[in-house]
Amino acid sequence: MFLAGSVSKMKDIEDLYPTNIAKALKINHSRYIEKLHKPGKFTFEHIWQLSKLLEIDMQLIIDIIKKELQSNAKVSKKKSL
Numbered sequence: 001m002f003l004a005g006s007v008s009k010m011k012d013i014e015d016l017y018p019t020n021i022a023k024a025l026k027i028n029h030s031r032y033i034e035k036l037h038k039p040g041k042f043t044f045e046h047i048w049q050l051s052k053l054l055e056i057d058m059q060l061i062i063d064i065i066k067k068e069l070q071s072n073a074k075v076s077k078k079k080s081l
Contacts, residue, residue, distance in 0.1 A: 002060045009068050010039040010061075024053050039065040 001007050001016070014036050022032035025046050035041045042050075042065065051058035 002054065002056050002064070007064055010042075010064060011036045021050065021053060025049055039068050 001013060007013060014033065018032060019029055022029045025032060027035075027046070035046070047061050047065070048058055051061055054061075
């Protein structure tokens with residue numbers, strides 16, 4: 001998914017074994033879903049663990065989160081104007 005470019009936001013992976021991933025990250029399901037919708041709440045350790053679970057380079061996840069946070073910051077800036 002990440003390598004194919006079909007993930008543009010972290011919430012795009014919400015249906016990808018959410019209960020199993022949450023358990024592997026040692027957080028409850030609702031906390032995992034919250035982090036997907038607010039990716040700035042992921043810790044470095046969670047990002048690292050998620051990359052190992054999905055067998056992808058951690059930088060791919062970081063890039064998606066960074067892009068999403070930058071996009072959210074632009075929207076917030078426009079709303080305040």
